[in-house]
Amino acid sequence: MVTPVGVYRSQVVAFAQYATSQVAHHRQVLALHRADGTGCCRHCGRVWPCEQVVHGRHMVDHFSEWALDDDATPARDT
Ligand SMILES: [Zn+2]
Numbered sequence: 001m002v003t004p005v006g007v008y009r010s011q012v013v014a015f016a017q018y019a020t021s022q023v024a025h026h027r028q029v030l031a032l033h034r035a036d037g038t039g040c041c042r043h044c045g046r047v048w049p050c051e052q053v054v055h056g057r058h059m060v061d062h063f064s065e066w067a068l069d070d071d072a073t074p075a076r077d078t
Contacts, residue, residue, distance in 0.1 A: 019066035026056040026063070 033053045036042035041050040049057075 016066050016068050019063040020068045022063040023060055023067040026059040029053075029056040030060065 029052055033041050033043045033050055033056070035048045039048050040046065041048050041053065044050050044052065
C-alpha cells in the first residue's frame with residue numbers, strides 16, 4: 001500500500017500545527033501555575049510542583065520536538 005507523498009506531507013503539517021497548538025496551550029497552563037513561595041501552587045493551591053505543571057512541562061517537552069514555533073527550542077537542556 002502506497003501513501004501519496006502529498007497526503008503524507010499534509011499529515012505532517014497537520015501534526016506540526018497540532019503540536020504547535022499543544023505547546024502554546026501547555027505554556028499558558030504553565031504561566032498560570034507558579035510556586036507561591038510557600039511550596040504551593042498559587043493557582044490551584046496544590047503542593048508544588050502541582051500535577052498540572054508536571055504534566056504541562058512534559059507535554060511542552062514532548063510536543064516541542066514537532067512544533068513549528070521558532071522559539072520552541074527543543075527542551076533538552078533540562
Ligand atoms: Zn497548579
